[in-house]
Amino acid sequence: MDKIFELIEKEKQRQQNSLMMIPSENYTYPEVLEAVGSILMQKYAEGYPGRRYYQGNEIVDEIEELARNRALKAFNLDPEKFHANVQAHSGSEANLGVYNALLNAGDKIMSMYLPDGGHLSHGWRMGDKKTTFVSKMFEVEFYKVNPETRLFDYEQIEKQALVFRPKLIISGGTAYPREIDYKRMSEIAKKVGAYYLADVAHEAGLIAAGVCQSPFEYADIVTMTTHKTLRGPRGAIIICKKELGQQLDMAIMPGLQGGPHLHSIAGIAVALEKTKTDEFLNYAKQTVKNAQKLSEILVKGGLDVVSLGTDKHLIVVDLRDKEQSGWFTAWAMEKAGIIMNRNTVPNETASPFYPSGIRLGTPALTVRGMREGEMEQIGKWILEVIDIVGKQSVSAEAEERKVDLKKFMSEIEGNQRLKEIKQMVEKLCGKFPIYEK
Ligand SMILES: Cc1ncc(COP(=O)(O)O)c(C=O)c1O
The missing domain is CATH 3.40.640.10 (Type I PLP-dependent aspartate aminotransferase-like (Major domain))
Incomplete structure (x- = not known):
């Protein structure tokens, strides 16, 4: 078999076993x-x-x-x-x-x-x-x-x-x-x-x-x-x-x-x-409800959610009061099976590559059938990962930064709690299969 098809199969498993929370991504039909x-x-x-x-x-x-x-x-x-x-x-x-x-x-x-x-x-x-x-x-x-x-x-x-x-x-x-x-x-x-x-x-x-x-x-x-x-x-x-x-x-x-x-x-x-089906209408309504539930959990957990919530499918979090850069957070989330992206935020003071925030969304989770209950659980994991990352701001000095980033990556690779969360994420994903076997 062409290596490409092996890789497509692996990517399919990755999409099945992780939480796809990049707001511009979705599962199609x-x-x-x-x-x-x-x-x-x-x-x-x-x-x-x-x-x-x-x-x-x-x-x-x-x-x-x-x-x-x-x-x-x-x-x-x-x-x-x-x-x-x-x-x-x-x-x-x-x-x-x-x-x-x-x-x-x-x-x-x-x-x-x-x-x-x-x-x-x-x-x-x-x-x-x-x-x-x-x-x-x-x-x-x-x-x-x-x-x-x-x-x-x-x-x-x-x-x-x-x-x-x-x-x-x-x-x-x-x-x-x-x-x-x-x-x-x-x-x-x-x-x-x-x-x-x-x-x-x-x-x-x-x-x-x-x-x-x-x-x-x-x-x-x-x-x-x-x-x-x-x-x-x-x-x-x-x-x-x-x-x-x-x-x-x-x-x-x-x-x-x-x-x-x-x-x-x-x-x-x-x-x-x-888009004319009841299934689509329910998905759209639930996507927004899920995003609102998730942002409520994040706000309660002390995060600076931009505009304190959302009217849509996406949430932006400014991490500066946690003295954390989105680069570190997004990588730690990935190690825990939660896929989101680092993002710039209003009044940004950092560079687009090492921005001050994260951006996350609910369309793909909603397509899988996840609802408010799952959002509560996922919100708790997100807060926990942010705590694990702790204070991690990006130093302006490029050489120094390289060392910081490498050290951080090896630390999160070995972090036991991130591994445990990843296992729980996989278990949750197993309850919401996206592809038939
Ligand atoms: C507001 C907006 N416009 C345009 C685009 C560009 O779309 P594409 O990636 O298909 O070029 C995007 C993609 O993220 C977007 O969010």
């Missing part, structure tokens, strides 16, 4: 895996249904048409008023497609500050160094959350927009645990004559289920990934007002990409159809 692994992968079909540059498209046209229609249906949108594009290969490319549709090189974008929870595809620079293509192509300015509340400060965003005069305002990010006021953001955009893009990569599934607020009435364009709370394959959907539809399609193909990944589009269509 067997039918999605089947569609994505299908012969559709073999077809080239540059263009759009009914208007392709290749022959032999009668079936794939139907598939892409179904995916586009289901995208609108999933969010209860009128096909007379809205348009969906399902071809962007990823969330980042969906955003690039939007910029390509609406902006010219050098135009101004205003988006959320990355360390506060924004996303790289909304532009980023490190000091003078323009790290992303978006920042090289456009003039990007960032808005920050209020340093006290760690929430969006709409008055401040408005003031900044009035001075900066962007052509595009973006909301959305990777680590903002609260609802965004889409209406307010659209009013700010209108006031300065900007387009408004709501990137709901994280929340898409929760919006489809009606558990989180919907941006469609307010935003000119909405982008989302399909593999997070939506439970589909890797990919993206862009939905815009009908009048921008043709411009958007052209911006993706031929503007940005070649052939659509029809296997992914088929998988997206399958996942979208599932």
